[in-house]
Amino acid sequence: MRIFGEIKGISPGDLFDNREALAKAKVHLPLVAGISGGKHEGADSIVLSGGYEDDEDFGNIIIYTGAGGQKNGKQIFDQELDSVNLALAKSKIENLPVRVTRGHKHKHDLSPKKGYQYAGLFKVEDYWYETGKSGFKIWRFRLVAQEIFTSETVIGEPNGVYDAPGRKPSTGDRIVRNYQKAKNVKSWHNYQCQVCGLAIETSAGLYAEAAHIKPLGKPHNGPDIESNILCLCPNHHVMFDNGGFAIKDSLELIGIKGRLRVVKKHCIDIDFIRYHREHYLKNA
Amino acid sequence: MRIFGEIKGISPGDLFDNREALAKAKVHLPLVAGISGGKHEGADSIVLSGGYEDDEDFGNIIIYTGAGGQKNGKQIFDQELDSVNLALAKSKIENLPVRVTRGHKHKHDLSPKKGYQYAGLFKVEDYWYETGKSGFKIWRFRLVAQEIFTSETVIGEPNGVYDAPGRKPSTGDRIVRNYQKAKNVKSWHNYQCQVCGLAIETSAGLYAEAAHIKPLGKPHNGPDIESNILCLCPNHHVMFDNGGFAIKDSLELIGIKGRLRVVKKHCIDIDFIRYHREHYLKNA
Numbered sequence: 001m002r003i004f005g006e007i008k009g010i011s012p013g014d015l016f017d018n019r020e021a022l023a024k025a026k027v028h029l030p031l032v033a034g035i036s037g038g039k040h041e042g043a044d045s046i047v048l049s050g051g052y053e054d055d056e057d058f059g060n061i062i063i064y065t066g067a068g069g070q071k072n073g074k075q076i077f078d079q080e081l082d083s084v085n086l087a088l089a090k091s092k093i094e095n096l097p098v099r100v101t102r103g104h105k106h107k108h109d110l111s112p113k114k115g116y117q118y119a120g121l122f123k124v125e126d127y128w129y130e131t132g133k134s135g136f137k138i139w140r141f142r143l144v145a146q147e148i149f150t151s152e153t154v155i156g157e158p159n160g161v162y163d164a165p166g167r168k169p170s171t172g173d174r175i176v177r178n179y180q181k182a183k184n185v186k187s188w189h190n191y192q193c194q195v196c197g198l199a200i201e202t203s204a205g206l207y208a209e210a211a212h213i214k215p216l217g218k219p220h221n222g223p224d225i226e227s228n229i230l231c232l233c234p235n236h237h238v239m240f241d242n243g244g245f246a247i248k249d250s251l252e253l254i255g256i257k258g259r260l261r262v263v264k265k266h267c268i269d270i271d272f273i274r275y276h277r278e279h280y281l282k283n284a
Numbered sequence: 285m286r287i288f289g290e291i292k293g294i295s296p297g298d299l300f301d302n303r304e305a306l307a308k309a310k311v312h313l314p315l316v317a318g319i320s321g322g323k324h325e326g327a328d329s330i331v332l333s334g335g336y337e338d339d340e341d342f343g344n345i346i347i348y349t350g351a352g353g354q355k356n357g358k359q360i361f362d363q364e365l366d367s368v369n370l371a372l373a374k375s376k377i378e379n380l381p382v383r384v385t386r387g388h389k390h391k392h393d394l395s396p397k398k399g400y401q402y403a404g405l406f407k408v409e410d411y412w413y414e415t416g417k418s419g420f421k422i423w424r425f426r427l428v429a430q431e432i433f434t435s436e437t438v439i440g441e442p443n444g445v446y447d448a449p450g451r452k453p454s455t456g457d458r459i460v461r462n463y464q465k466a467k468n469v470k471s472w473h474n475y476q477c478q479v480c481g482l483a484i485e486t487s488a489g490l491y492a493e494a495a496h497i498k499p500l501g502k503p504h505n506g507p508d509i510e511s512n513i514l515c516l517c518p519n520h521h522v523m524f525d526n527g528g529f530a531i532k533d534s535l536e537l538i539g540i541k542g543r544l545r546v547v548k549k550h551c552i553d554i555d556f557i558r559y560h561r562e563h564y565l566k567n568a
Contacts, residue, residue, distance in 0.1 A: 004463060081487060089488035096463055127488070179288060179380055200519055203365060203527025203566040204373035204411070234518030235484055243487025282487040 002037075004044050005097045005121065012120035015112055016101075022047070022116050028101055035067055037087025042096045043124075046088075046143075047116065050105035054132045054140070056219065057108050062100065062122065063219050064088075065132070066139035075134035081127075081282055085139045092124035093242060097146060121146045126215060126241075128279040142218070178224045182210030185229045185266060193233035194261045195245075195253065200233055209237045213272040220275075227269040230260075246281035247273045254281060286321075288328050289381045289405065296404035299396055300385075306331070306400050312385055319351055321371025326380045327408075330372075330427075331400065334389035338416045338424070340503065341392050346384065346406065347503050348372075349416070350423035359418035365411075365566055369423045376408035377526060381430060405430045410499060410525075412563040426502070462508045466494030469513045469550060477517035478545045479529075479537065484517055493521045497556040504559070511553040514544075530565035531557045538565060 007026045016022045019031045028045040030036050034052075037043025046064060048055060051073055056063040066085035069077040081089060091098055100119040102111045110119065122143040132138040191199040191206035200207040211232045214222030222228050232240060239245055245255035249270055252259050254277070262268065291310045300306045303315045312329040314320050318336075321327025330348060332339060335357055340347040350369035353361040365373060375382055384403045386395045394403065406427035416422040475483040475490035484491040495516045498506030506512050516524060523529055529539035533554050536543050538561070546552065 086488060093486055093488045093491045094463065094467060179378065183378060198519070200522055201528050202377055202523060203564075204370060204377045207377045207522055207526065234522050235482070238484055238491055238518050239486060242491065244485050280487075 002041055002044050004042070005099075007099070010118060012118055014118045016116045016118070018115060019047075022101060022118075027099055027118050033067065033084065035084035035088060037084050037091070039083055039086040039090065041087070042091040042094050043084060043087040043098055044091075044096070045099040045101070047101045047103055048106040048108075048111075049103035050107060053134070054138055055106075057102075057106070057110070058218065059110060060145035061218055062143040064141045064143055066141065069136055069138075075132045075136040075138060078137035079129070079139050081129070081139055088124055088141045089127045089139075089242075092127055092141075095123065097121040097123060098143060100143065100145075119145075126217075130279055140219075177210075177216070181224060181226050182229060185210055185226050186231050188263050188265045189231035189261070191231070192261070193236055194230050195236040195240075195256070195258060196233060197261060198233045208232065209234055211237045211240055213268070214275045215241075220279075222272065222275070227267050228272045230268070231266075240276075241280070243280045243282045246277040248277070249273065286325055286328050288326070289383075291383075294402060296402055298402045300400045300402070302399060303331075306385060306402075311383055311402050317351065317368065319368035319372060321368050321375070323367055323370040323374065325371065326375040326378050327368060327371035327382055328375075328380070329383040329385070331385045331387055332390040332392075332395075333387035334391060337418070338422055339390075341386075341390070341394070342502060343394060344429035345502055346427040348425045348427055350425065353420055353422075359416045359420040359422060362421040363413070363423050365413070365423055372408055372425050373411045373423075373526075376411055376425075379407065381405040382408060382427060384427065384429075403429075410501075413566075414563055424503075461494075461500070465508060465510050466513060469494055469510050470515050472547050472549045473515035473545070475515070476545070477520055478514050479520040479524075479540070479542060480517060481545060482517045492516065493518055495521045495524055497552070498559045499525075504563075506556065506559070511551050512556045514552070524560075525564075527564045527566045530561040532561070533557065 003026060010025055010027055016025060022028045023031055028036050028047050034047050034049060035043050036045040052065040053073055054065045066079045068079045069075055079085060100122045101116050102108060102119055103116045104112050104114050122145050124141050125144050126142040129137050129139050186208045191208040208231050211230045212222055213228050213230060214220055216222055216224060245253050247260055248254055287310060294309055294311055300309060306312045307315055312320050312331050318331050318333060319327050320329040336349040337357055338349045350363045352363045353359055363369060384406045385400050386403055387400045388396050388398050406429050408425050409428050410426040413421055413423050470492045475492040492515050495514045496506055497512050497514060498504055500506050500508060529537050531544055532538055
């Protein structure tokens with residue numbers, strides 16, 4: 001059975017001589033493949049070993065390239081969202097932790113000088129495709145470092161954790177959103193989803209979500225402005241962020257029926273719509 | 285205009301002689317009320333001043349009691365989800381930051397010996413009602429400390445944040461969920477929402493959410509087991525967590541039409557259904 005989460009007795013920072021040692025410790029079972037996972041279960045582990053020219057490693061944010069279409073570190077044909085790539089996407093929608101290990105061939109300050117070093121648990125927060133350095137389609141995965149937890153169940157919180165006032169952010173990779181701009185867009189649409197027209201009713205009033213069209217954060221760096229925000233119900237927000245549908249320049253929807261609902265006040269930038277369509281819709 | 289988030293020039297740990305000084309600094313404008321907010325805009329600030337017998341303060345988690353029905357620190361009639369209480373609930377569904385200040389009369393290690401001390405930004409993560417110590421209905425709000433950010437827009441992430449391997453969790457108040465149990469429940473229902481039957485389609489396959497019936501974490505401390513989990517679409521998950529509907533012992537829905545869909549494998553504990561109904565449904 002595939003183990004998701006920490007392996008008992010293994011801590012971030014632990015070193016391994018080679019892939020065999022890494023497999024024996026159950027951190028990463030495949031001896032060659034960079035991604036360990038099944039397309040139905042999700043991916044449990046990846047190794048960064050310098051094999052992919054498009055990988056980007058910011059320490060606690062990693063932009064990881066999917067598998068396939070590759071020879072001697074060069075992309076020679078298109079990658080598909082299948083097999084272990086689909087496993088990594090599945091880890092996103094199932095919110096599963098992924099173990100990350102850096103190898104000595106992965107050029108980075110955080111890589112070990114020899115062998116392999118386990119870095120800890122990450123979550124897949126985004127997946128999309130783009131044209132890589134070689135001109136072929138690659139799938140990419142944004143992995144973000146998590147706080148440390150074990151694979152055993154921990155219910156509730158540890159008791160009595162007191163922080164001194166003035167404590168600093170732990171990772172600094174939090175994306176801060178402008179709630180006023182989000183609220184403007186939601187108000188303009190009366191909290192009705194721009195796809196289905198539904199406004200979610202709660203005991204605190206109507207609820208809607210502000211969905212960024214071109215995502216915030218690395219590597220997309222979409223802006224946090226009204227023309228890059230849609231007002232969506234949670235269901236259509238999940239679909240929009242995970243390739244369930246996209247939007248044509250004409251505002252007709254692709255993948256599902258209908259047309260994006262618009263209001264005069266809310267100007268939507270077609271460049272962002274296009275960016276989303278060209279990076280998230282699987283069979284565009 | 286109400287300011288949400290940090291006030292320029294004010295840092296967590298800053299001390300104020302009295303409520304007038306706190307108001308002058310724009311941290312908390314009302315001179316007497318514990319909650320600053322409007323029911324349409326949300327709440328921007330609260331003060332803990334020892335006036336409510338049901339308040340619980342765990343440092344970075346605060347279980348705060350709503351306003352109203354109270355005299356000389358005793359509850360003398362039921363509270364309503366209206367006015368500033370509704371403002372705090374609105375801050376939850378709008379995901380707004382709330383400034384928290386502790387006063388010297390609030391008995392706590394983190395309270396100042398005199399005057400008032402600004403503690404930083406919190407988010408309202410949950411709101412519900414219960415019968416307080418005096419036998420009257422009170423509304424309660426779970427506030428969780430946030431990383432520090434400013435009220436100005438910060439787009440994307442700071443560059444080059446590198447953490448050493450082996451770093452420790454920053455706050456320790458993360459609730460770790462058992463993804464296997466969540467996945468079991470979702471699989472038993474084929475990812476179809478137990479309310480509407482919808483399974484959300486994404487490019488990584490079907491998507492559903494595991495909704496805890498009796499919530500995890502303080503003060504509910506619901507267990508992370510299959511009989512306390514529902515398989516819901518994101519829309520019905522938001523409604524379920526925010527008083528949009530509840531479930532009768534017969535599994536008929538209250539607040540919306542229909543009946544909870546069940547499958548043989550998935551045993552749901554009626555005690556949890558009852559707990560949810562008796563704490564979240566506004567007009568139960």
